[in-house]
Amino acid sequence: MNILVAGGTRFFGIPMIYRLIADGHAVTVATRGRTPDGFGDKIKRLCLDRNDEESVAAALDGRNFDVVIDKLAYSSNDVRRLLDHVKCGKYVLMSSAAVYEHTGICTSEDCFEPADYPLRWCERADCGYDEAKRQAECALVQAYSRHKYTIVRYPVVVGRNDYTGRLRFYVEKILAGEPMYIDDPDSRISLIDEAGAGEFMAYIAERDIGGAVNGCCCGDISPAEILGYIEERTGKKAMLTKKGEAAPYNGYPAFAVLDTSKAMTAGFVFCDVKEAVYRTIDSYLAEL
Incomplete structure (x- = not known):
C-alpha cells in the first residue's frame, strides 16, 4: 500500500515505519524536516508545517494515499488542515488515553464517545493536552466521517x-x-512499550479495525x-x-x-x- 505518515521520525514512530517498510509498503513521511532519520532511501519525504495551512496544501494537494497515519494531530484544526488537503482510503489518528475523563480497572473505548462530545475548532495551545486530543477525535468523527478511520488510544509510552x-x-x-x-x-x-506502540500502528494500517481502539501492554x-x-x-x-x-x-x-480486548480480538499480541x-x-x- 501507499502510506503517508505525518510524523514518525522519533520514538515509537521509528519501529512503526520500519515495520511498514518490512511489510512491503511504500512509505512517505511528512515532517518539518528538522529531525534526521535513519531510513535512507527506503522512504520518500515531504516537508510541511502542520500549523501552516498553505504549507500543508502545497505539500499534499492532489496527492492520494491508501492510508494516512497521523502522529502529529494534537487538535481539531490539525485534523482539518490535513484532511482538507489529502485524499486517502483510510485515516489512522494517533490519539491518547488522556481523552478518558474517568478511568477505572477496565477502561473500554466507549468510555469516551467523540460523536457525542461538543466539537470546538481549536489549536493545541487553546486548551490542555487531554481536551485538545478530544477535539481532534471530535473533528474526525463529526466533520470527516466520510473517511474510513481508526483512532488509536495509548497510555504513557515507555x-x-x-x-x-x-x-x-x-x-x-x-x-x-x-x-x-x-x-x-x-x-x-x-503503559505501552515503544516497539509495541509502533508495531500496533503498522498492524492497524493493514486491517479493517474501525472506530477507537485501546493499545497497551x-x-x-x-x-x-x-x-x-x-x-x-x-x-x-x-x-x-x-x-x-x-x-x-x-x-x-x-x-x-485500559481494556485492550478489541485490539486482541483483531489478533494483535502486546x-x-x-x-x-x-x-x-x-x-x-x-x-x-
Missing part, C-alpha cells in the same frame, strides 16, 4: 528512546540519592513496583518525601487500566508491562 524522560526520572533520582514525591505509590497504571504496574525493581538492581533506596520533586506518573487515578518496564530500566542502567 522505551529507551523516550525523549520525555518519564521512566528515566525514577532511575536517575535513585542513583543520585535525590528525593522525589510520589502521590500514590500503589496506583495501578497501564498486558497487565498493569505500580510506581512502588517500579521503585522496587530499580532498588533491587542498584542496591540503592528511593528517597520518598512530599518535599521531593514530583514524579512523572503522579496524577493517575488509583486504577487507570507484551507484558513488567517485562517492558524492567527491560527499559535495564537499558537506562547500562547507559548511566
